[in-house]
Amino acid sequence: MQFRLALAEDLTVLSLALTLVIVSAWLGFALYELFNRRVRSLSLWLSVVLATVGILAVLLRPVRVQSRSRFVGARVAVLLDRSRRLLLPDEGSTREDRLRQIVKQLSQRFQGARLSFWGFAEGELTPFSPDSPKSPQKDESDLQDALRQLSRAAGERPQSVIVVSDGRFVRPSNEASDEELQRLLGSLKAPLHAVAVSQRAPRDAAVRAVHNAGAAVAHQPLALNLEVSCSGGLECGELPVVVRELRQGEQSAELAAGKVDLRDKESARLELQITLERAGTRLVEVAITPPEGDEVPDNDRRILTFNVARERVRLLHVAGRPTYDVRSLRTWLKANESVDLVAFFILRTRQSTPMTLRESDELALIPFPVHDLFTEHLPSFDAVVLQDIDAVTYELAQYLPAVERYVQRGGGIIMVGGPSSFAGGGYAGSSLERVMPAGMGDPNRPYDLAEFFPRYTDAGRAAPVLGSLRDLISEDLPKMVGSNLLGPPRDGAIVLWEHPARRVGEAAMPVLSLSDAGDGRSVALSVDGTHQLAFSEFAERTAGRAYGALWDGLLGWLMRDPRYEAARVELTRPCIAGEPAELRLTPLPGASGPVELEIEALGRSSNKIVRRAALPPSGPVLLEPGSLEPGGYSAKVRVGQAPATRFDFACERGGVAFSDSRPDTQRLQRLARLGGGQYVDRERVSQLPVPAPTEVATERESAPLLPQWLWALLAALGLGWHWIERRRAGLA
Secondary structure: OEEEEEOOOOOOHHHHHHHHHHHHHHHHHHHHHHHHHOOOOHHHHHHHHHHHHHHHHHHHOOEEEEEEEEEEOOEEEEEEEOEHHHHOEEOOEEHHHHHHHHHHHHHHHOOOOEEEEEEEOOOOOEEOOOOOOOOOOEOOOEHHHHHHHHHHOOOOOOOEEEEEEOOOOOEOOOOOOHHHHHHHHHOOOOOEEEEEOOOOOOOEEEEEEEEEEOOOEOOOEEEEEEEEEEEOOOOOOEEEEEEEEEOEOOOOEEEEEEEEEOOOOOEEEEEEEEEOOOOEEEEEEEEEOOOOOOOOHHHOEEEEEEEEEOOOEEEEEEEOOOOHHHHHHHHHHHHOOOEEEEEEEOOOOOOOOOOOOOOOOOOOOOOOOHHHHHOOOHHHOOEEEEEOOOOOOOOOHHHHHHHHHHHHOOOEEEEEOOOOOHHHHOOOOOHHHHHOOEOOOOOOOOEEEEEEOOEEOHHHHHOHHHHHHHHHHOOOOOOEEEEEOOOOEOOOOEEEEEEEEEEEOOEEEEEEEEEEEOOEEEEEEOOOOHHHHOOOOHHHHHOOHHHHHHHHHHHHHHOOOHHHOOEEEEEOOOOEOOOEEEEEEEEOOOOOOOEEEEEEEOEOOOOEEEEEEOOOOOOOEEEEEEEOOOEEEEEEEEEOOOOOEEEEEEEEOOHHHHOOOOOOHHHHHHHHHHOEEEEEEHHHHHHOOOOOOEEEEEEEEEEEOOOHHHHHHHHHHHHHHHHHHHHHOOOO
16 A cells, blocks of 8 residues: 555646746745845745645645555567578577577566567567477568567557577668667667577588579570588588589489689689570579588578570471471561571472482582581570471481480470371381370371361360460361371370361370470471461451461460460469478469369479369469478469469578578677667576566545645635735835
């Protein structure tokens, strides 16, 4: 129980101010008069005091307050680092385990205080429960943003702030000045203490950073600036560094290699040049060979994602004879400014009579450079079009294994029909057949001359690759004179057009089909009459624009143009090995049917993860393949009958968070010093000061110190006595 004096509770600030001004003016005048007249009457002086007290008591009405109080612990905010760096090893344990031990120590040390634990990394502060098994899941820790959020939070302000971390923040940086840090810490209006979860850097060789100068463009050299580190007392010497491209269906391809000298140095830089031959999303691995004793193997390699652009599509067009279809395609490709075309077509066959001195002379400005094209220069092309060319006659057959490898490694191929295409050109049974979307057919009966109208399949109606063509001519197609006789579609292939009469087994024979093949894509078109979309009575309906719509779609799909993919696929968050991954599929408008996800590790892998889901009426679809091991992955998502959309992504154990494993205790010490707090390690948590408890009133009663009439009587007596004493002193 406590007692104290107070003023009347209904007094306003204005009335209190006026009272003090009036009484002060009166008292000042009285004292001035007494001093000026040199009055020495003690009773007159006492009358002034009594009158002043009486007037103040009447106006201010003092009360007697009786209250019951209790003390509660001070509010203490604890900010806990939730970056994945906390998963780094620390003397037989991890920094995360050390952090949880510190949380227990803080709970004991501040037993009487009101502790609130908050996790900080990137984004919003999140409540932390010591009993929660959830591990850190963010790449970086932004203490600057966390302190600003804490200072702007509504409610009671903390009387003390404690930061528990290894000090390796993205903000505030080491370059921040003392003035900047003091402004930041001053907004807390409370001391800031720092606790280091670790003071020892692990013995670690790491790929600390990878920077590239400029954008990645297909077929053009790209400079990679690598920073490799060696810390914690590890003896590294010269470390081999290798850069590889991760590819589907085959071993990774080495792009560059070198050595970095770390003798007597903690870090060193190395510049390597790489050339990525294929556009689109490419995964590049940068790896070092660490010395013995490396305690953090997860940062010995980094997997980087490059969105490789192309200045122009570099296309090789090889044709066996100058037919209408060949000329139409070549003319369209030459007129397309986005295509860098290299075209060869044969003016005569081996059976032609050239009327030259020697039968072997060719009617061309240069010989057909089949060897150079399909060995030395083949990787430089984005796609190859083989149109009505005999592989045996023109010595192409021996290079078909190279073309197959080219497609498997990310190239594109289109085979267009004609008497010398597919089985009629000696391709049946070749290695190239393994990457085509349909079988090459029977060499004994390679083609059929019967006229027909190609027919759309359900997949053809749904495929964006033919969307522009359907917008122009709906599902009408011109009459085709003959077709190559193809075999059944390969597993995973999509048939867009089919023959209305010809059957392959129980299904209609494919006319236009496409498929993924390893890292590349392939298209099979069994007719040589698409030129009728450009010039014919049928073409008059669209002024020939349907021809460009067809080939724009086929070439765009081959080059993985997003406009011709059936959906957009992306990660909802970075993929971390050992943690559940999540993909978001956004289908194009009008898509229908079930969703199937197939994930396969890049390289020679036979294991596949398959997930299926129903397509909702609207909005994206979330697909969860589960936890993945470190490495590169290729996800293929198919919506209904539409062609699959491919999405390549990397999954790392630590990623950016593990790139620099050293704790930064100096930054923690600096923050504590400028924040008016203390810096301690986990062994000295008990030395942190505990703020004083806060007093809380639980019961309060007030009563007038004296009745109001008694204060008025006292004021009247004081004023009367003062008047009498003034008369006696001759002041009246």
